[in-house]
Amino acid sequence: MECNTPTDITFSFSGLAVRGGQTGPHGDGFGLAFYEENAARVFLDPRASAVSPLASFLREHSIKTELAVAHIRKKTRGGVSLANTHPFMRELWGRAWVFAHNGTVRGIKRKRLGHFNPIGDTDSEHAFCWLLEGLRARFRDYPKSARALRTTVADLGAEIAKFGTFNFLLGDGRALYARCDTKLCYIVRQAPFGRATLADADVSIDFAAVTTPRDRVAVVATAPLTKDETWTLGVPGTLWVFREGSLVATLPSPNGKRNARPRRARTS
């Protein structure tokens, strides 16, 4: 979720959380990161979000933020543990970067690291570390040019996608970068606000009652979270960039997998 005003994510997270072991198979841990300016706090639990007391707490307590990244995990590489629970966080250029991955990038561990190192043993965290290495190598400080930054994120995403399936969400406190490798969708909610009903739970909300006319909220998910709104589907091999609740750029980030080693199996 990326917004132009502090917004709580309880409605969307309620829909996502039940997929974590109840309406969906993603029962291998969950995480939810909330930004406050350059800082983020990440709530993690290696337990299924459908049964986790922490997930209940987060559904029941409003934490307003302009940028949140949530993830429910179905493990493909790496065991169930705190270290392997997304989203991952690292500091770069004096700000928190938060990352969640959907897919598998086999062989990514051949990419050498230096400044950032995985704490767990997932392909995902290694990919995140390598992406940050690439940003750090390209820019000495947070780049003044938003265009240069997002182009680099798109290029690094394409490079990692050679190793498999690389749908991701990446936040830096200013923007949300969302790469579609196979499957991703988004919606921007703005005035006039209407009603919405979760796809995964019998819960409705009247956004008009909880917003002001200038609010704008973008939500990105693997699959639509509501059943009565129109979500825009992503084109594989593209990167979306959201700022202040708007889609501000769509960049090519091609799924060129020619250089990858042959893969026996892939999951998404």
Added chain:
Amino acid sequence: MECNTPTDITFSFSGLAVRGGQTGPHGDGFGLAFYEENAARVFLDPRASAVSPLASFLREHSIKTELAVAHIRKKTRGGVSLANTHPFMRELWGRAWVFAHNGTVRGIKRKRLGHFNPIGDTDSEHAFCWLLEGLRARFRDYPKSARALRTTVADLGAEIAKFGTFNFLLGDGRALYARCDTKLCYIVRQAPFGRATLADADVSIDFAAVTTPRDRVAVVATAPLTKDETWTLGVPGTLWVFREGSLVATLPSPNGKRNARPRRARTS
């Protein structure tokens, strides 16, 4: 808290949390980090722990861990914000490092950083980043010699203490480093276990009922958390190292403040 078996911190945290804005003045945010092997999750709230719903959640839900670091903040440098809330966390050598500071180290921002940069604007986070720079410069990987590591932590602590008051807790998932600059105390609880009563709340516990004979739990705090146990007071200018619930080393880490600029005010 540092233990030889996963232990929940709810009793000690209940005593600490009420000091955050109720029995004590430390109402400018709190944090509680729990390790699971090399990884840690940090629960942060810029609100006072005495009234925070998150603090209530953490008091009421047992999260067992062998190493936890908690902090309640009374701000001296830097405003009340998520970015300025202790404990701070960074990754070094593929493991999470967690740090909480009590005191003020004026002028520490003159120490140049490179790999690790503060997200907020406290002296404390800058000192933590500089301490990690020092470790990274001294060792390429997590040192095989525990003695070399703790000596370096003690030396870096002494260097930073030249700038003011530097009581700290530092965890790396294997050990807890606790530096006494002005005020610190610890207790090791082991068989035969007895009863204890919090100093700050009308709460007692019979440790014998919740432990096994081989459990060993060290707790370090600025001031004793219980009123009917014997806590050992720290000697200013020393570093304690705890592993598996035992004090394994006490090192000199002198409060040599000769090189610091004159200070107008100091808080602890």
